[in-house]
Amino acid sequence: MNKTVNINLANTLFHIDDDAYNKLRRYLESIKRSFAGTAGSDEIIADxxxxxxxxxxxxxxxxRQVITHKEVDQVINVMGQPEDYMVDEDIFEDEPKKSHTQSSTTKGKKLYRDIEHKYIGGVCAGLEHYLGIDALWIRLIFILLAVFTSGFGLIAYILLWILVPEATTTSQKLDMRGEPINISNIERKVKEGFDDVADKVKSVDYDKVGDKVKSSSKTFFDTIGDIIMFLFKIFGKFIGILLIIIGAATLVGLFFGMFTVGLFDAVHFPGVDFYEIVNTTGAPVWLVSILLFFAVGIPFFFLLYLGLKILVTNLKSIGNIAKFSLLGxxxxxxxxxxxxxxxxAAEFSNTGSIHEKEQIALQNPTDTLVIKMNDNDYLYSRDDVHFGRMTFTYDENDKxxxxxxxxEIKMRKSEDSLVNITVRKDANGSSSLAARDRAKNIEYGYEIVGNQIILDEYLTTDVSNKARxxxxxxxxxxxxxTVVRFEESTRGHIGRGISNDQDYYRSSIIGHVWKMDQDGELKCQNCPENVDEEDTHGKNKIIINEDGIDIDIKDETDSFEMKINEDGIKVKAKD
Known part of the structure; x- marks a missing residue:
């Protein structure tokens, strides 16, 4: 029958038999003797x-389990004997220090928050020890996850902050680094802490501190100043984070666009087609995408670097060679x-024109001449990419x-008794000759069917001519x-300056029958008759349609007053 003893070890109650207790007591006493007179001995013993x-x-x-002689021996085997570490460091300064860790049980790393090197909660600093990755990259990963995953990185960080314990004791700090927790490492870690404190104490300017103490404690205004400086620091950190997010997001977007659209054309974007329509420099899209990546990405890289410098005070410089290389x-x-x-831009600096004139003989000159457009919408399947009113399409041969x-359609009086058609083709170019050559490549046609002139609704040209x-x-x-009538299909194509006795503007002449007089003006043959002058005296006419606003004042003594304000449009006639 063995006697048991209750002991309190590190604020934890254990039941231990008498023989095991005596061995443990002798072991702890030998440790205390070994560290007697050592700086931080009390903290070493406690750890x-x-x-x-x-x-x-x-x-x-x-x-309720009782600690026996067996458990005590196992613990001593892990922790090691004090005499195993008693080495004269001055004699064996150049030799590796003997350590019992080689025979000790080595445990894996545990995840803790490193509060000694924390920036916010020590999560990234703790992951640095656990994963072996620099904390700076881990912080960047959390920021990128927060930006591109709808805040997942921020949520993950907060959860780790709450769930992962902080490394407060020496044992936890050694466990965090994956170092064996034995007498030697505990002693070393505690001494490191005392050395840091000693260095800080030695670096204190005691004269300055004494003067400050003599002068008085902080005044109210000093406290206000500290609060303001603290707020400025917080604002600076916020600016740093914002710069990192903007710089990283822009670089990622440019990098993705350069490789998928510019280099490999892996993703089909309308912007590439637009580039094909307008580009005449000869520079391929992949080259322009690389130049844009450097022209836009390098400033945003330095923006990202500036944000990192604000957040990380000890961030290493990229070096003058890298800086000047990026600048170049x-x-x-x-x-x-x-x-x-x-x-x-030079491609739009000159305009060239060519004229194609043809005389046509109508079968029945006395019949009404009908002007219409060729309804050939079904021939073309147009793309959504536009430059002005020009876009891509495919002809009947899938070209x-x-x-x-x-x-545009215009109407003029002929100098002879025949109907003449003049087709003018215009285009821009870097020179007048280049513009004329591009204008010659415009394909446009019309046909005469009886007393109908059927004009093409669209002009076409080869893609090599670009949009100019x-x-x-x-x-x-x-x-x-000659009597003439414009059909509805010509709406949107009637040009300016067709003189008529009704002063109709552009598309308003559609649907009426007109006759060319000797002065080159079209006379309307079926327009409503004008109202008597006495009935229109003091009255006015406003026509609002797709061509704009037509205000008709019959009497020179009459006038209009028009006001446009937040209540709408007010029109008033006055004598």
Missing amino acids: IEARIAELFLEKMENE LWLISVGLLIAFGVRQ RILISDEV HQEVTTTIHIPEG
């Missing part, structure tokens, strides 16, 4: 006792983009072409006395 209590708890199956690369990229832009509805404000103006010259 050793806490570690022994932790090892006892790991070996107990229930709280940025200048080259910007210079090439400007050169491409100037060359592109990709450029198409535009920039087609190509347009077609068809002028129809008709003899005096």
Whole structure:
């Protein structure tokens, strides 16, 4: 029958038999003697006792279990004997220090929050020890997750802050680093802490402190100043985080766009088609995408770097060579983009025109001449990418072409008794000759069917001609006395300046029958008759349609007063 003893070890109650207790007592007394007179000896002993209590708890199956001689021997085997570490450091300064850790049980790392190197909660600093990755990269990962995963990184950080314990004791700090928790490491860790404190004490300017104490404690205004400085620091940290988010998000977007759209064309974006429509510099899209990446990305990289400098005070510099190399690369990229832009702008600096004139003979000159557009919408399937009114389409042979509805119709009096059609094709170019060549490549046609002139609704050109404000103006010259009518299909294509006795503007002439007089003016044959002058005296007419606003004042003595304000439009006639 063995006698048991209750002991309190590191504020934990244990039941231990008498023989095991005596051995444990002698062991602890030898440790105390070994560290007698050592700086921080009390803290070393307390940490050793806490570690022994932790090892006892790991070996107990229930709280009533009695600690025996066997458990004490196992703990001593892990912790080591004090004499194993008693080495003259001056003699063996160049030799590796003997340690019992080689025969000790080595445990894996445990996840703790490192509050000694924390920035907010010590989560990233603790993960640095656990994963072996620099805390700076872990912080960047959390920031990127917070930006690109709808705040998941922030939520994960807060959860780890709440759930992961902080490393407060020496044993926990050694456990966090994966170092064996024995007498030697506990002693070393505690001494490191005391050395840090000693260095801080030695670096104190005692004269300055004495003067400050003599002068008085902090005044109210000093406290206000400290609060303001604290707020400024918080604001600076916020600016740093904001710069990191903006810089990282922009770089990621540019990097993704350069590789998927610019280099490999893995993702089809309308912007690439738009580039194909307008580009005449000869620079491929992959080259422009790389230049844009450097021209835009390098400033945002330095923005990201500035944010890191604000947050991490001991961040290493990237070096002058890297800085000047990036600056040179940025200048080259910007210079090439400007050169491409100037060359592109030159493509719109000149306008060239060609004229194609044809005389036609109508089968029945006395019949009404009908002007209509060729309804060939079904021939083309247009894309959604536009430059002005020009876009991509495919012809009946599935050939990709450029198409535009920039087609205008004008009406003039003929100098002879025949109907003449003049087609003017316009385009822009870097020179007048280049513009004329591009205008010649415009494909546009019409046909005469009986007394109908059927004009193409669209002009087309090859994609190699690019979009350079190509347009077609068809002028129809008709003899005096010719009756003409514009059909509904010409709406949107009627040009300005068709003189008529009704002063109708552009599309308003559609649907009426007109006759060319000797002065080159169209006379309406079926328009409503004018109201008597006495009935219109003091009255006015306003017509609002797709062509704009038409205000008709019959009497020169009459006038209009129009006011537009937040209540709407007020129109008032006054004598």
